[in-house]
Amino acid sequence: KQEVTQIPAALSVPEGENLVLNCSFTDSAIYNLQWFRQDPGKGLTSLLLIQSSQREQTSGRLNASLDKSSGRSTLYIAASQPGDSATYLCVVNDYKLSFGAGTTVTVRA
């Protein structure tokens, strides 16, 4: 069974700092991996999708890397802003979705 772990569980940084969110998974035979953002009481908003054949994806200040062989993905958020405060979920798709527990980020103004 695929196990997805996100470290740290929570993170508090001052505005402007870069964020590094880690995700590890146990079975490297994945189809793709997706990073989502969830604000309190809201739905899941897709940030980045990395196919199994890709090493990284970038969108604006966000960059996600994927190392299938080691079972790891990292989400980098550059120059954090208070609006980046949210819970970030790593979701692994091996034809069934497995969810990490999330990293709750607080960016202090």
Added chain:
Amino acid sequence: NAGVTQTPKFQVLKTGQSMTLQCAQDMNHEYMSWYRQDPGMGLRLIHYSVGAGITDQGEVPNGYNVSRSTTEDFPLRLLSAAPSQTSVYFCASTQTGSGYTFGSGTRLTVV
């Protein structure tokens, strides 16, 4: 706007009542699924469908029914609501080569 639409956003039910949570997508996605999100337990798969007329059970199907008569719609029925079904429900869709798109959720309270 293309996406997954869920209704209602909030609902309070009495124990034993039945209701249907609606989910519709306009992206022509073949695959649709329902999840529930509970504190400390993450998202768990209730039912899913790989196309119109085809549905299957997920991890926690008891107490829920689904049907898929069209590509666009995938309603979730609670047959006889129980307090244990108090949760936030998310519908999602995808197709081959794409990521998942989630709806904004339905917050259900069963009293």
